Amino acid sequence: MNIQWFPGHMLETKNQLKSSIAKVDALLEVVDARLPSSSSNPFLDRIATGKNRLKVLNKADIADPEATQAWLEYFNRDIKLPAAAICGTRLQETSHALQALVSQVDRNKARKAKVMVVGIPNTGKSTILNTLAGRKVAKTGNVPAVTRHQQRTSLKGNIDIYDTPGILWPVIEPRQRGLALAASGAISDTAVDYHEIAYFAAQFLLERYPACLAERYPFLNPMPGTPQTLIESVGKARGCLKKGGYVDVQKASQLIIRDLRSGRLGRISFETPKDINLDYDKDQ
Numbered sequence: 001m002n003i004q005w006f007p008g009h010m011l012e013t014k015n016q017l018k019s020s021i022a023k024v025d026a027l028l029e030v031v032d033a034r035l036p037s038s039s040s041n042p043f044l045d046r047i048a049t050g051k052n053r054l055k056v057l058n059k060a061d062i063a064d065p066e067a068t069q070a071w072l073e074y075f076n077r078d079i080k081l082p083a084a085a086i087c088g089t090r091l092q093e094t095s096h097a098l099q100a101l102v103s104q105v106d107r108n109k110a111r112k113a114k115v116m117v118v119g120i121p122n123t124g125k126s127t128i129l130n131t132l133a134g135r136k137v138a139k140t141g142n143v144p145a146v147t148r149h150q151q152r153t154s155l156k157g158n159i160d161i162y163d164t165p166g167i168l169w170p171v172i173e174p175r176q177r178g179l180a181l182a183a184s185g186a187i188s189d190t191a192v193d194y195h196e197i198a199y200f201a202a203q204f205l206l207e208r209y210p211a212c213l214a215e216r217y218p219f220l221n222p223m224p225g226t227p228q229t230l231i232e233s234v235g236k237a238r239g240c241l242k243k244g245g246y247v248d249v250q251k252a253s254q255l256i257i258r259d260l261r262s263g264r265l266g267r268i269s270f271e272t273p274k275d276i277n278l279d280y281d282k283d284q
């Protein structure tokens with residue numbers, strides 16, 4: 001079964017974007033540096049034709065640096081789509097990315113450059129906007145779909161920037177893509193069971209990042225051989241227990257996912273260009 005999570009305001013935003021995009025000069029597309037392909041909305045490729053565009057790989061500070069470099073080479077060199085990796089709370093990095101985008105705009109300096117920030121939920125769009133503005137002008141939160149309405153903010157350099165709600169597509173497929181998005185926090189926790197997300201994450205971490213597991217959970221010695229054993233071992237060691245001493249799998253799963261999303265498990269990326277079928281032409 002594929003994952004479906006498409007709140008009503010996302011449909012409204014999708015329709016709004018279609019009419020608003022013609023009025024701006026450039027698009028700052030924010031994706032999660034840990035999964036730049038899975039967190040890219042194919043809908044944007046269809047409506048962004050002819051627009052100046054920069055793909056910002058946000059949260060690069062908690063992504064695997066080698067994977068991030070491979071993605072930058074893929075976007076910049078292979079498909080000729082300008083891209084930059086940043087941490088959205090760092091002013092120098094966010095400002096440099098914005099200026100790189102605005103420099104593409106052919107305009108009279110007296111005219112304001114209109115930039116729209118777009119992307120799926122919980123990639124850090126509002127955080128970037130707050131950093132650029134130097135104050136809190138947009139709501140932020142560690143849950144998806146915090147921003148519900150388009151907001152405009154005037155910045156230095158004669159720039160107007162528009163923050164838009166994050167939008168997903170109605171059916172996320174294949175399911176592995178949906179699980180990676182859920183593990184990153186882009187999909188509401190009500191859409192997928194925590195245990196299923198944690199099972200996916202545990203399997204991935206055992207295959208790709210066992211050293212990160214060993215550093216965060218030194219009691220895993222020897223390293224468990226299966227995702228379920230990993231979840232239960234972490235739960236037992238961290239006191240996620242029910243009456244009778246049984247492991248509370250749900251609490252253990254939540255603990256692992258929190259560690260993963262916060263970066264406490266180390267700098268981890270869910271995908272590289274070699275892993276993904278980069279086909280954004282599916283009909284959504």
